[in-house]
Amino acid sequence: MGDDRALVHGVPEAEPLCIVRQAPLAASYDDQIRPLLDAIDRLRNLNVMKEGIQLPTIVVVGDQSSGKSSVLESLAGINLPRGQGICTRVPLIMRLQHNPRADCPELYLEFDGKVVHTDEDNISEAINDATDEIAGHGKGISNAPLTLVVKKDGVPDLTMVDLPGITRVPVHGQPEDIYEQISEMIMEYIRPEESIILNVLSATVDFSTCESIRMSQMVDKTGRRTLAVVTKADKAPEGLIEKVTADDVNIGLGYVCVRNRIGEETYHEARLEEAKLFKTHPLLCKIDKSIVGVPVLAQKLTQIQATIMAKCLPEIVKKINDKLNVNVAELKKIPKNLSSVTEAMTAFMQILGSAKESLRKILLRGEFDEYPEEKNMHCTARLVEMLNQYSEELQNCAENDPRTNFLLEELEVLEEAKGIGLPNFLPRTAFHTLLQRKVMGLSSKPPDFVDRVWKYIEGVVIRVLMRHSENYPQLQSSTRRAASSLINKMKEKAMDRMMEIVEMEKLSDYTCSPEYMLEWNNLMSQQNKVMDAIDDVSEPSNIVLQGIGEVDVENLRHCKQQIQEAFDLKMRITAYWKIVLRRLVDSMALHLLFSVQNLVNNEMEKEIVGELIEPNGSGSIDRMLEEAPSVVAKRNKLNSSIELLRESKAEVAKIMDRIATDGEYSD
Numbered sequence: 001m002g003d004d005r006a007l008v009h010g011v012p013e014a015e016p017l018c019i020v021r022q023a024p025l026a027a028s029y030d031d032q033i034r035p036l037l038d039a040i041d042r043l044r045n046l047n048v049m050k051e052g053i054q055l056p057t058i059v060v061v062g063d064q065s066s067g068k069s070s071v072l073e074s075l076a077g078i079n080l081p082r083g084q085g086i087c088t089r090v091p092l093i094m095r096l097q098h099n100p101r102a103d104c105p106e107l108y109l110e111f112d113g114k115v116v117h118t119d120e121d122n123i124s125e126a127i128n129d130a131t132d133e134i135a136g137h138g139k140g141i142s143n144a145p146l147t148l149v150v151k152k153d154g155v156p157d158l159t160m161v162d163l164p165g166i167t168r169v170p171v172h173g174q175p176e177d178i179y180e181q182i183s184e185m186i187m188e189y190i191r192p193e194e195s196i197i198l199n200v201l202s203a204t205v206d207f208s209t210c211e212s213i214r215m216s217q218m219v220d221k222t223g224r225r226t227l228a229v230v231t232k233a234d235k236a237p238e239g240l241i242e243k244v245t246a247d248d249v250n251i252g253l254g255y256v257c258v259r260n261r262i263g264e265e266t267y268h269e270a271r272l273e274e275a276k277l278f279k280t281h282p283l284l285c286k287i288d289k290s291i292v293g294v295p296v297l298a299q300k301l302t303q304i305q306a307t308i309m310a311k312c313l314p315e316i317v318k319k320i321n322d323k324l325n326v327n328v329a330e331l332k333k334i335p336k337n338l339s340s341v342t343e344a345m346t347a348f349m350q351i352l353g354s355a356k357e358s359l360r361k362i363l364l365r366g367e368f369d370e371y372p373e374e375k376n377m378h379c380t381a382r383l384v385e386m387l388n389q390y391s392e393e394l395q396n397c398a399e400n401d402p403r404t405n406f407l408l409e410e411l412e413v414l415e416e417a418k419g420i421g422l423p424n425f426l427p428r429t430a431f432h433t434l435l436q437r438k439v440m441g442l443s444s445k446p447p448d449f450v451d452r453v454w455k456y457i458e459g460v461v462i463r464v465l466m467r468h469s470e471n472y473p474q475l476q477s478s479t480r481r482a483a484s485s486l487i488n489k490m491k492e493k494a495m496d497r498m499m500e501i502v503e504m505e506k507l508s509d510y511t512c513s514p515e516y517m518l519e520w521n522n523l524m525s526q527q528n529k530v531m532d533a534i535d536d537v538s539e540p541s542n543i544v545l546q547g548i549g550e551v552d553v554e555n556l557r558h559c560k561q562q563i564q565e566a567f568d569l570k571m572r573i574t575a576y577w578k579i580v581l582r583r584l585v586d587s588m589a590l591h592l593l594f595s596v597q598n599l600v601n602n603e604m605e606k607e608i609v610g611e612l613i614e615p616n617g618s619g620s621i622d623r624m625l626e627e628a629p630s631v632v633a634k635r636n637k638l639n640s641s642i643e644l645l646r647e648s649k650a651e652v653a654k655i656m657d658r659i660a661t662d663g664e665y666s667d
């Protein structure tokens with residue numbers, strides 16, 4: 001402990017320790033990679049990830065006690081909490097920065113907006129205290145990250161996130177769902193394509209049984225962004241070389257075998273022991289030197305980090321700009337705070353005006369650009385559908401089927417209409433009785449339709465009004481009330497009108513349409529066919545009549561009297577009924593269009609203004625001056641998000657300028 005030469009260059013007796021800063025990129029490291037890393041770290045500090053912008057991150061994962069913290073302390077040359085059971089209970093962001101000029105290492109923790117300075121002797125305790133503060137004193141875990149900054153001579157410039165170890169079995173004091181909680185946290189960190197997965201595997205276990213392998217394979221099947229560190233090489237040297245060369249678990253970025261600090265060794269001693277182990281151990285010395293030792297691991301990680309950062313930066317810049325533009329546009333949409341009744345009135349009239357225009361588009365003109373995907377708001381089309389359905393319902397009304405009991409009803413009505421008089425006059429009362437019965441039979445249909453169609457219109461009108469007034473929630477309940485009450489009135493009117501029309505149809509029979517006579521003549525031309533079928537009992541009793549369909553005359557074969565009058569009556573009512581049905585649909589359609597126009601162009605404004613502004617109204621207009629908390633919250637959120645994105649943009653702009661002046665980053 002306290003040996004700050006852990007990975008230092010210029011330690012003559014420990015050859016592998018020099019690797020980090022002797023690598024090909026070392027010369028330009030301070031000039032190029034470091035500022036990039038600083039920029040990304042500053043974005044991380046700004047918490048740009050909360051805006052959904054992922055940053056390139058090395059995420060350390062491993063099963064419990066696989067040696068994650070030991071690897072990190074080997075890289076950082078500091079003493080992290082190590083041991084049995086769960087030690088890491090929060091995401092620990094470790095920012096290692098090489099600082100050759102520092103007299104003594106600088107270490108501090110950042111969490112919860114606080115900065116806690118510490119030193120190498122107390123770091124372990126400080127991390128445990130901060131963890132307790134973030135995640136509580138028990139054994140539970142928390143998503144809130146803890147950042148540890150280590151500025152020290154000789155450490156590699158790396159930022160890594162250490163996550164809790166995965167365990168299937170909760171230890172004493174851990175919540176039952178600890179596995180789910182940890183897996184969820186790990187997945188959140190390793191899922192983004194920008195993450196490099198540093199999978200810590202203990203040499204003592206079969207890699208294919210590791211939970212951490214299973215999880216990283218879920219998000220990185222080919223292992224393209226996974227690097228494996230095999231710890232405890234000293235404990236299980238047998239078969240290690242075969243394990244790492246066979247690569248049964250698809251590690252795309254390769255393996256590095258290490259031996260971490262054991263017991264009370266210093267880092268310097270640990271590195272010497274490690275170097276000795278891989279040099280002299282009969283089995284371990286056979287492993288290629290390019291994949292053993294902590295210095296090699298440090299070098300690989302810095303290279304990978306530089307590559308991924310340079311690769312991700314343009315995308316990050318784009319995402320920051322996109323997000324910024326969206327947020328600025330969103331902010332513009334939020335109205336400014338109103339300070340006088342005149343302003344409130346103007347805003348209110350604007351809302352009403354734009355709502356009216358939207359309604360005109362969807363209810364009258366059939367323009368759906370404001371609701372392209374919402375079929376329900378394509379009102380002109382939906383209203384036609386509803387009318388067609390209404391028309392079908394009228395046509396298919398079972399009681400009005402001319403085929404059932406063919407002529408029997410007419411005979412019965414004629415019987416009751418007989419009077420003292422000449423026989424060859426068709427009594428008008430018979431026709432009226434039949435007409436009234438038919439109209440009564442479908443009298444429930446028009447009100448049902450009116451009810452249905454106005455319910456639909458109510459939904460549409462309220463939806464539009466709510467959308468246009470969403471920035472003034474204080475207006476919404478009275479606007480909704482006014483709209484509902486207006487639609488109710490319109491519906492009542494339509495209902496009265498329709499009932500009147502039904503009554504008119506019941507009372508009188510008239511049409512100027514020549515179609516009536518035409519249809520009646522056509523129907524009457526089939527009289528002989530009917531009479532023949534009735535007379536000729538040897539023929540089948542079922543015949544097909546044009547304009548009516550298949551009818552059965554069996555029952556008519558016994559009662560031959562008045563058949564001709566009954567037939568005539570039936571044909572008159574059939575021809576006339578067509579006209580009645582058409583009138584019921586046409587008048588409904590015209591009245592509907594008339595009412596909707598009236599609603600949108602005149603009534604709506606009157607009703608809403610009455611409810612919101614006039615002395616006996618709800619007075620909601622005054623309340624427009626008090627801004628709704630939800631709007632304030634939305635505006636504040638957008639403002640802080642914009643500020644964060646602008647700062648982030650400035651950060652990346654600085655680094656992009658440098659890239660432009662210095663040329664490309666090398667891998």
Ligand SMILES: Nc1nc2c(ncn2[C@@H]2O[C@H](COP(=O)(O)OP(=O)(O)OP(=O)(O)O)[C@@H](O)[C@H]2O)c(=O)[nH]1
Binds near residue numbers: 065084
């Ligand atoms: N012999 C030997 N022991 C090691 C090595 N690496 C880690 N250990 C030991 O393994 C135990 C677990 O190591 P940690 O670093 O605490 O493991 P971890 O994965 O961080 O643990 P959690 O965060 O609690 O899941 C400790 O006792 C370490 O000393 C190694 O390379 N060799």
